[in-house]
């Protein structure tokens with residue numbers, strides 16, 4: 001029996017534009033999915049509240065590398081499902097990590113991240129390699145370069161969950177449709193997001209969090225312009241900012257799901273209270289330094 005875990009992720013900058021090859025900055029955060037895996041000699045069994053399609057596809061893809069007669073898999077997760085925090089990537093990565101160990105797959109992290117991306121793509125139809133890569137390596141990652149650029153940041157990261165769900169597939173399609181109708185305008189928005197991600201990355205490296213926050217705010221406005229906002233998301237963004245957050249924006253595909261804010265430590269409580277008072281769940285997280293890891 002082996003246990004592996006993998007973390008959730010947020011985007012500081014760049015979602016949606018990243019689908020068109022633009023830069024983004026994504027961060028692994030310390031909400032984790034744990035996968036406990038036993039080998040079985042016959043069929044497979046899954047015990048999980050999560051979507052089993054990702055687990056089954058991971059077992060199928062791994063079975064092309066090593067013979068797997070059957071497995072029993074138990075999943076426990078801190079990551080809200082369908083909230084844009086990468087819950088499907090985390091369960092996929094942790095399942096592949098556990099399979100690799102139990103069946104001596106000899107896969108390194110790069111290979112696991114690549115296989116996990118393949119699994120997400122075949123289940124969802126659309127995916128960028130961001131979620132699976134960040135969940136595998138941890139830390140703060142520049143996309144599409146897929147390099148880990150930093151281990152941590154000083155401000156707290158507060159996530160506000162609207163408790164509503166957005167479909168990544170539908171939202172990515174809607175942005176694609178807007179782009180085919182208004183390419184000149186939408187490409188300018190993508191270029192602006194690209195600049196925000198690359199300059200935002202420099203501000204992050206310099207520790208200039210006031211400007212990082214400002215760039216998050218501008219990025220939020222551009223996501224709204226792409227049509228992926230909602231009243232609930234805007235309300236949480238608004239109240240987080242007016243209660244002291246340095247920056248607040250949608251994270252992930254939008255439509256529903258979550259906002260992400262960065263906050264000085266002494267404003268965290270006020271920001272969390274404001275999110276809760278406006279119908280959201282507030283989750284305080286730090287950067288997850290460890291990506292995929294074996295649990296004892």
Ligand code: MEV
Nearest residue numbers: 015016018127128252253
């Ligand atoms: C979803 O978390 C982020 C999107 O950019 C889609 C993707 O990158 O796969 C909207």
